Amino acid sequence: MNLAEARTALGNARRVAVLTGAGVSAESGIPTFRDAQTGHWARFRPEDLASPEAYRRDPETVWQWYAGRYADVTRARPNGAHRLLAGLERAKGDGFFLATQNVDGLHTRAGSEHLAELHGNLTTARCEGCGTVTPLPQPEAFTPPPVCPGCGHRMRPNIVWFGEFLPEEALEAATRAFQDADVALIVGTSGMVYPAAGLALETRREGGVVIEMNPEETELTPYMDFSLRDVASKGLAALVGEAPA
Numbered sequence: 001m002n003l004a005e006a007r008t009a010l011g012n013a014r015r016v017a018v019l020t021g022a023g024v025s026a027e028s029g030i031p032t033f034r035d036a037q038t039g040h041w042a043r044f045r046p047e048d049l050a051s052p053e054a055y056r057r058d059p060e061t062v063w064q065w066y067a068g069r070y071a072d073v074t075r076a077r078p079n080g081a082h083r084l085l086a087g088l089e090r091a092k093g094d095g096f097f098l099a100t101q102n103v104d105g106l107h108t109r110a111g112s113e114h115l116a117e118l119h120g121n122l123t124t125a126r127c128e129g130c131g132t133v134t135p136l137p138q139p140e141a142f143t144p145p146p147v148c149p150g151c152g153h154r155m156r157p158n159i160v161w162f163g164e165f166l167p168e169e170a171l172e173a174a175t176r177a178f179q180d181a182d183v184a185l186i187v188g189t190s191g192m193v194y195p196a197a198g199l200a201l202e203t204r205r206e207g208g209v210v211i212e213m214n215p216e217e218t219e220l221t222p223y224m225d226f227s228l229r230d231v232a233s234k235g236l237a238a239l240v241g242e243a244p245a
């Protein structure tokens, strides 16, 4: 398949499923977990900041880390890739499904409405008592830990940590959407990170077209109908026929 054929396939598709990963956030300047581990945080192992055990042991430190990351994403802005995907959702309507491995909330800020956040969201907290999810106050007004407005329990970062399962409902919805998709787009994710590989292969197994956008070859490349070797914003602009915003 070439670019023109990929554009036609996407244009004609009634059902489109998209998975986005770190490459999409990188264009907005969102540091990766490890890139954010500078200064004070450099001496921590990732699992000392992002695991249920670490949170049980030292919730203050874990919340300080996440408050900093929340401040990072609040300062960032959605980029052309986020906006093009929100536009594609408006064009495809109910036939569109977006799943993301990113936790920065930028898809929502760009206007995406139906979104499965497989790894959680830095801009919200989840009640340890009743499970309620609420948005955090603005970073300058935020003193962790937040307290549940419903039941008064302490709330934890709404993030999937090391050793935790992905949210079952979101993962099932994503699996169904990728099985049903006429075209699946794998954008800015290496395929090594679960569940990217599984979702792409669901589409392929059911006879759909699978297209990746990534500046580099990935482990998924051999299974793709078409690979666009570019960053997400330019790749999506080439595929949906709009100039990068």
Ligand SMILES: [Zn+2]
Residues within 6 Å of the ligand: 127, 128, 129, 130, 131, 132, 148, 149, 150, 151, 152, 153
């Ligand atoms: Zn609660």
